[in-house]
Amino acid sequence: MLAVQGLAKRFQLPRQKGAAPATRDPRGHDGWFHAVRDVSFSCAPGEVLGLLGPNGAGKTTTLRLLSTALKADAGKALVNGVDLLQQPLLARQQIGFLSGSTGLYGRLTARENVEYFGRLHGMDSAHLKRRCDYLFELLQMQDYGSKRADQLSTGMKQKCAIARTVVHEPQIVILDEPTTGLDVMSSKILLDFIASYKALRIPLVFSTHHLHEVEKLCDRVCIINHGKTAFNGTVDELRHLGGSADLYDAFIGVINRED
Numbered sequence: 607m608l609a610v611q612g613l614a615k616r617f618q619l620p621r622q623k624g625a626a627p628a629t630r631d632p633r634g635h636d637g638w639f640h641a642v643r644d645v646s647f648s649c650a651p652g653e654v655l656g657l658l659g660p661n662g663a664g665k666t667t668t669l670r671l672l673s674t675a676l677k678a679d680a681g682k683a684l685v686n687g688v689d690l691l692q693q694p695l696l697a698r699q700q701i702g703f704l705s706g707s708t709g710l711y712g713r714l715t716a717r718e719n720v721e722y723f724g725r726l727h728g729m730d731s732a733h734l735k736r737r738c739d740y741l742f743e744l745l746q747m748q749d750y751g752s753k754r755a756d757q758l759s760t761g762m763k764q765k766c767a768i769a770r771t772v773v774h775e776p777q778i779v780i781l782d783e784p785t786t787g788l789d790v791m792s793s794k795i796l797l798d799f800i801a802s803y804k805a806l807r808i809p810l811v812f813s814t815h816h817l818h819e820v821e822k823l824c825d826r827v828c829i830i831n832h833g834k835t836a837f838n839g840t841v842d843e844l845r846h847l848g849g850s851a852d853l854y855d856a857f858i859g860v861i862n863r864e865d
């Protein structure tokens with residue numbers, strides 16, 4: 607279970623001579639940019655949660671807080687009962703996090719990249735081999751396992767990064783825009799991969815701009831706008847809010863509500 611309550615993160619604004627330029631974003635004041643102001647959601651075993659929001663809303667910052675790459679200024683996050691802010695190392699062991707930048711080691715092959723992370727997580731050779739065989743088949747990466755990462759296409763790199771994210775069989779999976787750069791066939795493979803986590807009863811959270819992915823996969827949705835949770839509920843509740851079956855209308859309605 608992943609439970610997030612009132613998460614907040616601010617960044618110091620660079621000093622400026624004279625008055626700061628006027629902006630419609632209410633998050634910059636007192637020398638700070640309050641990127642994430644109040645984000646709350648939960649994702650239970652067997653559920654997939656879609657994190658939505660306009661560009662700059664605070665999705666990546668929220669996910670980076672959950673990955674422990676950033677430290678929250680306020681709020682609480684429980685990862686299978688472990689307090690992320692109090693015990694970040696313990697919480698991190700339970701999480702598989704795919705960041706926006708794939709960050710593969712260019713001189714290692716696709717397979718070596720995945721194996722390397724498995725070893726960092728303390729997996730023994732036999733277990734790691736079985737796990738890599740399984741993931742490379744599941745994500746249909748067998749043809750380029752021995753290709754150097756710096757010679758992979760964008761989509762191949764993305765799939766490799768996803769295999770690396772879950773090599774250690776994390777108990778919570780968090781993916782930042784996982785379908786970015788994937789073609790139709792690879793997107794389908796990835797969406798099936800995400801759906802498989804429901805059966806495994808492992809909570810999975812992913813950010814996306816594609817409402818059809820939410821429609822197809824998600825049980826729950828959290829919409830962030832200007833750093834705050836503007837909607838947190840089931841896909842059906844979101845549809846109901848918009849007064850139509852169309853998620854697009856409901857999403858626009860939530861974003862256009864007053865901040």
Ligand SMILES: Nc1ncnc2c1ncn2[C@@H]1O[C@H](COP(=O)(O)OP(=O)(O)OP(=O)(O)O)[C@@H](O)[C@H]1O
Pocket residue numbers: 617618639641659660661662663664665666667668
């Ligand atoms: N290290 C930082 N220092 C200052 N501002 C930052 C920093 N990281 C993010 N921000 C700002 O915080 C806001 C939220 O950024 P974030 O990357 O979380 O948005 P996002 O919802 O993931 O957007 P997108 O959909 O475009 O990926 C943006 O205005 C961004 O410029």
